[in-house]
Amino acid sequence: MSKTSPLLPEQLERYVEPFRVDRAGVFRLASYKTAERGGIDKDSGQEIIKANRDRLSDLQEKLDAQDRWSLLLIFQGMDAAGKDSAIESVFDGVNPQGCDVHSFKQPSTEELDHDFMWRAARRLPERGRIGIFNRSYYEEVLVVRVHPEILAKQKVPPKVVTKNIWRERFEDISAFEKYLARNGTLVLKFFLNVSKEEQRRRFLDRLEEPAKNWKFSMGDVAERKLWDRYQAAYQDMIRHTSSLDAPWHIVPADHKWFARVVVGSAIVGALDGLDLRFPKVDKSELGEFKKVRKALQNENNSASRVKKAAEKHAAGEKSEVASDSSASRGTGRSARTN
Numbered sequence: 001m002s003k004t005s006p007l008l009p010e011q012l013e014r015y016v017e018p019f020r021v022d023r024a025g026v027f028r029l030a031s032y033k034t035a036e037r038g039g040i041d042k043d044s045g046q047e048i049i050k051a052n053r054d055r056l057s058d059l060q061e062k063l064d065a066q067d068r069w070s071l072l073l074i075f076q077g078m079d080a081a082g083k084d085s086a087i088e089s090v091f092d093g094v095n096p097q098g099c100d101v102h103s104f105k106q107p108s109t110e111e112l113d114h115d116f117m118w119r120a121a122r123r124l125p126e127r128g129r130i131g132i133f134n135r136s137y138y139e140e141v142l143v144v145r146v147h148p149e150i151l152a153k154q155k156v157p158p159k160v161v162t163k164n165i166w167r168e169r170f171e172d173i174s175a176f177e178k179y180l181a182r183n184g185t186l187v188l189k190f191f192l193n194v195s196k197e198e199q200r201r202r203f204l205d206r207l208e209e210p211a212k213n214w215k216f217s218m219g220d221v222a223e224r225k226l227w228d229r230y231q232a233a234y235q236d237m238i239r240h241t242s243s244l245d246a247p248w249h250i251v252p253a254d255h256k257w258f259a260r261v262v263v264g265s266a267i268v269g270a271l272d273g274l275d276l277r278f279p280k281v282d283k284s285e286l287g288e289f290k291k292v293r294k295a296l297q298n299e300n301n302s303a304s305r306v307k308k309a310a311e312k313h314a315a316g317e318k319s320e321v322a323s324d325s326s327a328s329r330g331t332g333r334s335a336r337t338n
Helices: 009-015 042-066 083-090 137-141 148-152 165-182 196-208 210-215 218-224 227-241 256-272 283-337
Strands: 070-077 099-103 130-134 185-193 248-252
Touching (some): 083 256, 165 227, 185 227, 185 256
Parallel strands (some): 185 248
16 A cells, blocks of 8 residues: 655644644634634545554554653544544554553443542553543543533532532643653643534434444433533633643544544644654664574575475485386386387
């Protein structure tokens, strides 16, 4: 399979910078268009997606070999925003042994017996690996905030559930992400920003195509009725947890192909910035390598000589058998003549 020429980091930046939020402050989710296409068409977008895949595959190999950094990618969004398909598309062709994907759904009984960050902390990527969270600890300031009844079931002591709980959780999350950054984990966060109308179309698509029926849940309809509350929760969350250590990307998600352009470009650009390299072998090891190479070459030469000798011996035996057979046939003819 031929590779598409990759774009330089500064060329990819035009598909990332307009959608990156990396400082706390004034932020209005409504100011970000969901149907943005970055001034390119779908065919051009597919070329960028392919080039980013090839580049990401190379970078992942270096990340693994260097074994110093780790990468944590967080995907959030409303139902049908395209999180699953974005992850599948962007990482198509990347070595699956270097990636871990975790989907965080309703907490288990064990998880509810711990702090809200515990289950995510257990799934953090090791050095040299890429960890992908399909939903994450951010659900604790989204769905739990929209549904206060969930918070009541979390066994949190009533004394600490104050009117400031959401601000305090934002502070905890930001501190946690700063801690990760200081220990060599690069954190990138993606909010797939889909419009309510596009979500409606995708829900209908799931209902009308039998092969997609399994993706639909009646719970999705119930959550859709709370659209405005979710949008407000997302806006507050992004405003309070955006930082240089862990930036948010407000990804236009009405066109799935452009969402993949933005996500892939952001990941490739960030990994490029780490200056990843294959580890260098020291001189002493190089000397040992030469000895091993010579031994392996000699082993091959010895095997070749043995093979040739065996072939020569077999050819000699075949020649003798042929001579004996010829002599036998000659004796038979003489006997019949007599």
